[in-house]
Amino acid sequence: MSVVGPLAGRSIVVTRPQAQAAPLAEAIAAAGGTPIVFPLLEIAPAADPQPLAEAAARLAEYAVAAFVSPNAVEHALPVLLAHAAWPAGLLPAAVGQGTVKALAARGVTGCIAPTERFDSEALLALPELAAEQVAGRRVAIFRGDGGRELLADTLRQRGATVDCITCYRRSGPSDGIAPLLSAWRQGRLDAITVSSSEGLRYLVDLLDAEGLAFLKATPLFVPHARIAENARALGLSNIVLTEAADAGLIAGLRAYNWLQ
Numbered sequence: 390m391s392v393v394g395p396l397a398g399r400s401i402v403v404t405r406p407q408a409q410a411a412p413l414a415e416a417i418a419a420a421g422g423t424p425i426v427f428p429l430l431e432i433a434p435a436a437d438p439q440p441l442a443e444a445a446a447r448l449a450e451y452a453v454a455a456f457v458s459p460n461a462v463e464h465a466l467p468v469l470l471a472h473a474a475w476p477a478g479l480l481p482a483a484v485g486q487g488t489v490k491a492l493a494a495r496g497v498t499g500c501i502a503p504t505e506r507f508d509s510e511a512l513l514a515l516p517e518l519a520a521e522q523v524a525g526r527r528v529a530i531f532r533g534d535g536g537r538e539l540l541a542d543t544l545r546q547r548g549a550t551v552d553c554i555t556c557y558r559r560s561g562p563s564d565g566i567a568p569l570l571s572a573w574r575q576g577r578l579d580a581i582t583v584s585s586s587e588g589l590r591y592l593v594d595l596l597d598a599e600g601l602a603f604l605k606a607t608p609l610f611v612p613h614a615r616i617a618e619n620a621r622a623l624g625l626s627n628i629v630l631t632e633a634a635d636a637g638l639i640a641g642l643r644a645y646n647w648l649q
Contacts, residue, residue, distance in 0.1 A: 395420070404430075405584055406590055409459055413638060420639065444531075448473065448529070451479045452526035455528065457484050457492075465531040488502065532556070533558060566592075568605070582610045584638070586616050589619060589623065609629065617630045
């Protein structure tokens with residue numbers, strides 16, 4: 390039986406971390422495509438668990454608890470809730486809707502989050518994080534190692550006391566790049582979706598001259614303008630900027646002119 394759908398005959402790489410890859414992979418398959426799951430970031434617990442344990446002990450002292458990703462929820466929330474129930478006066482905040490869903494799945498509701506652009510800038514634009522709301526109050530940011538400081542720096546400028554709690558760490562793929570190179574050489578890799586500038590840098594660093602030539606010739610679908618800018622800075626130009634999140638990526642893939 391022949392496969393039908395807008396992505397029929399197309400093999401598309403999903404580079405989200407393993408725990409978040411399934412929804413996009415399933416959407417690609419539902420549209421007739423073949424998903425190739427190749428996480429560019431591997432996620433593990435933070436090397437030092439003490440800061441998270443200390444944050445759990447004083448969670449009720451915070452006015453806002455911001456989670457930067459579903460990974461932050463996965464690695465922080467079990468520790469927080471093992472210490473005590475979620476404080477009634479603590480406002481949860483999230484950068485993206487996937488994080489909102491991850492919190493809700495664990496019983497934390499009433500979360501504030503952007504509804505269009507999913508980044509620190511959009512979160513900071515919400516009225517609940519305005520200077521008059523956060524000045525003199527404590528904010529916890531649960532995040533991975535490294536990353537942008539914009540959220541913490543801006544909240545401090547607005548008068549908040551901010552604690553950044555590293556609850557997970559990221560690293561590049563441990564299995565190397567061989568699976569992608571094999572797919573490229575066999576002519577069965579039609580597009581790559583990338584949702585992280587950090588992951589994209591890992592990919593570029595892993596590739597030799599042959600791999601970079603393949604990458605430059607392959608449509609790169611990204612759901613945020615900042616990732617597109619970083620891709621251009623890395624020497625890539627075959628970039629398709631979509632709407633945000635998995636929904637934006639799958640819409641961009643479905644609408645793409647594969648015969649161009």
